[in-house]
Amino acid sequence: MSSAPRVLIAPSLLSADFANFAGAARAAREAGAELLHFDVMDGVFVPNITFGAQTVRALRHHSDALFDVHLMIVQPERYIEEFAQAGADIITVHAEACVHLQRVLAQIRECGVRAGVSLNPATPLSAIEYVVPDIDLLLIMTVNPGFGGQRFIPEMLRKIAHARAMLDEAGSEAWLEVDGGINGITTPMVVRAGARVLVAGSSVFGHPEGVRAGVEELRRAVWEAEERV
């Protein structure tokens, strides 16, 4: 069967060689990843600083993957337009960083970009209950944001399952994405819980046999999960 896979893979540049993002983007796409995940950090919302819209713009010429921009910044409304113009396909903001979340989500869509919202591990799903019609993607953080290579928080499996139920009940087509500690072991669990997009940094760019092996390992783990559903 050659139909598009149900579960999509989004390698995170946070674990790539910062001196060679173009090469990393190309390798991820050649390995079959559908999305490329950009972790934008401001040193305020999270205790780390990475890069901004210029990096997204520069890579747009090097990849036709869906650019999945994860904003871990305070007052993200200040930068939505800039990231949209830089070539983002999806812009995700943190519910914890937005006083007027619904307005920010509408602003993202007005820019012609898919609107995502993310929740830190401790934030309840009720924070987004009334904005479900405004989202195209729900990102459940499975670690506390800020760094790559952290351990998956097992309690998040229950949250993913609840999020799946919430979206299904609302008739929402929004993609359910997970981010943090996703590897060959955790993938079958999150897919069974209902995840649809897998963000993976260290298990892809830090794979000892290279990016292709990293993506293939995740893809195999997805198949394993789907066969057992």
Ligand code: DX5
């Ligand atoms: C964490 C970032 C993640 C990070 C995941 O704050 O949002 O996207 O790159 O890294 P791994 O897959 O190594 O846990």
Ligand code: ZN
């Ligand atoms: Zn991320």
